[in-house]
Amino acid sequence: MNLHVQKEFPGRGDKIVFVEEGKFQKEGVSPVEFEGKKLSTLLWREPWGRIVYVGIGTHPYKRDTLRKAAGLGVKSLLKIGARDISLDFSPCAEFLPFAAAAVEGAILSSYRFEQFKEQSAQRKNKLEDLRIISGPVSDESLLQKIEKEAQQAVEIADAVNYVRAIGNMPANYITPEVLSQKALELAEKRKTIRVEVFNRERLEKEGFGGLIAVGKGSINEPRLIVLDYAQGESTAQPVLVVGKAITFDSGGISIKPGEHMDEMKYDKMGGCAVLGIVDAVSRLGLPLRLVGIIAAAENMPSGQAYRPGDILQTYGGKTIEVLNTDAEGRIVLADALAYGIKQFNPCLVFDLATLTGACIVAIGKQKAGLFSNREDIAEFLWKQSEDYGDPLWPLPLGDEFDEAISSDVATVKNVGGREGGACTAASFLRKWVGDVPWVHLDIAGPAWITKEYPYLEKGATGFGVRLICRYLMRRIEDKSL
Structure with missing residues (x-):
């Protein structure tokens, strides 16, 4: 175009x-x-x-x-x-x-x-x-600014459409392995991106117990996908973006109701958004280092599937008591966050996940839940999110949610009851983040739509790509990144 x-x-x-x-x-x-x-x-x-x-x-x-x-x-x-x-x-x-x-x-x-x-x-x-068509504008610098911003919009929107194209594909076409191939193809196209893929053997060897457990019920084995973008010889601490990519979520042993289960092909949209963010940042040539990590698995019931009552040891040693195998997204994210923070020492961490139906109950389908351990970052994102095209609404963290996921036999349990379900899920993730500046986006509502919007057809939306790219652009412009 x-x-x-x-x-x-x-x-x-x-x-x-x-x-x-x-x-x-x-x-x-x-x-x-x-x-x-x-x-x-x-x-x-x-x-x-x-x-x-x-x-x-x-x-x-x-x-x-x-x-x-x-x-x-x-x-x-x-x-x-x-x-x-x-x-x-x-x-x-x-x-x-x-x-x-x-x-x-x-x-x-x-x-x-x-x-x-x-x-x-x-x-x-x-x-x-x-x-x-601008009309008779005499200020040439204004026209140059408009042209630059418009071209940036093209690159970002193309990256969003790339995410939508993958996100809309059904689970018999997009498995964890195929998603890793998509990342490798992206690296072939964008020479500023390097990709590393962890297969099941490497995941087992290096102790990714959460990702292995969630994926072992399926014939399609899990993958951890690491995308590393750098423009020039950047030695600054990277920004880390982590995404949940459950290529199909049946719920596992804690199986979901059959109604709308076809939509669970969209449970990969957090991971797909990571692909799009890295793609857009590379297209734009932003001067930073960005690491994207995608935790990809298919959550299926079988004789090999993990069970309620299991205790899992995640990357780095923390343990999880499994009470519900349909709360699998936070388990795979725990491994990915722990690995990314230990390996890359980031200055800022985002994670995106279609994490909880409770978030939809709380704030509806058009906004994502926003959680952060940094009030200044959360406030900025919240106020700018509608302008950026991916609207957010802030939700709380707190001691009461930490207590709800306290386990008698492990570091945490993976569900904390019906009350504040999105908040307990965010508190769970915070256990693997520590003090690193962190933003969690629960995109369960807006990751896909079932009716047309003025500029979006039904299906995957690519939510999060525009938001995070424009936030990074703003931080670079302000010289604060």
């Missing part, structure tokens, strides 16, 4: 025009038909192409409004055969600072999961050219 920033519309192709509520005037269109209400649309045909007018409501305007508006417009145009689309900001130049968000929405809305459809049912066209 080609991106252009220019002052005038070239007079060909199709375009999207953003309209403030109450300010739309066009001969032959009454306010009853269209007046610019938020995310309302009007299709208009001209001799040179088509225009989709998209309402953005009234002031104050947010980046996410422009992201949604552009996505809605692009979706509409792609359905009717568009390939060359302009985002026209010339009628209202005050929206130009939001151009990158609009570009992001356009790219995200262009993705479709059609791999298993018959060819006749697949969309024939794709977005080939995207333009930002």
Whole structure:
């Protein structure tokens, strides 16, 4: 896809025009038909192409409004055969600072999961050219800034779509081994990334007892995938990003109800997000060292599966009393966090996981639960998350949650009862983090969607990629990383 920033519309192709509520005037269109209400649309045909007018409501305007508006417009145009689309900001130049968000929405809305459809049912066209039409802007430095930010948005959105493409694949296509192959393929493409894969034999030899236990019920053996990105000769402490990738979660011996179990192919989305974050950071050439670790396993019941009542010894020696084999994500993350912190001595740790249904009960499906042992980091992420496109809501840690997972026979037990389930899961993970600055994102709600959003189709969302990439970019800009 080609991106252009220019002052005038070239007079060909199709375009999207953003309209403030109450300010739309066009001969032959009454306010009853269209007046610019938020995310309302009007299709208009001209001799040179088509225009989709998209309402953005009234002031104050947010980046996410422009992201949604552009996505809605692009979706509409792609359905009717568009390939060359302009985002026209010339009628209202005050929206130009939001151009990158609009570009992001356009790219995200262009993705479709059609791999298993018959060819006749697949969309024939794709977005080939995207333009930002600025209008008569005299400040060339502003245009350069907009072009730079828009190109960054393209790279990040492409990485999100890469995550969605893997995330939507079913468990008979994406196993832990295949996910490790995806990481190796990424390293072949991006020469700034090195990948190391731990097979079952190495996991057993080095003491990854949690990952081994969760994966041993399946014929598809577990993998630990380590991606190491560095730009230049960076000697600074790395940022560590850890993801849960349960390629299918049946619940194991503590088997889940059958309803919606097909959606458990999405239990790998934390690990997939790690792939996307490393991909995006490499695309952008960010000047830092970033280590991504993916704990990949398939949680299945069998004669070899781990059981309620088992005691597991994780990497580094801490032990877990298993009360429920469906609380497996925190077990594999314990190994991955312990290894990553010991091996790489990071300055900051993120983990992403579709960890608890309790988080959905607490805050719904559109936001991820945010936990951290650093209030300043948590507050910044919370306040910026909607602008970044991945909204968060802070949830508590505390002594009461530590007490809930206290075990009589091990370091901790893997569940702490019904109350505060997302919080006890986060407290469990904190046992393996210690004092390292750490952010845990429980993405169980927004990791996939079952109805279309303005710029996302049903299925995997790639949640977390935009958030963490833009946070790292901000820290680099502030010279605090």
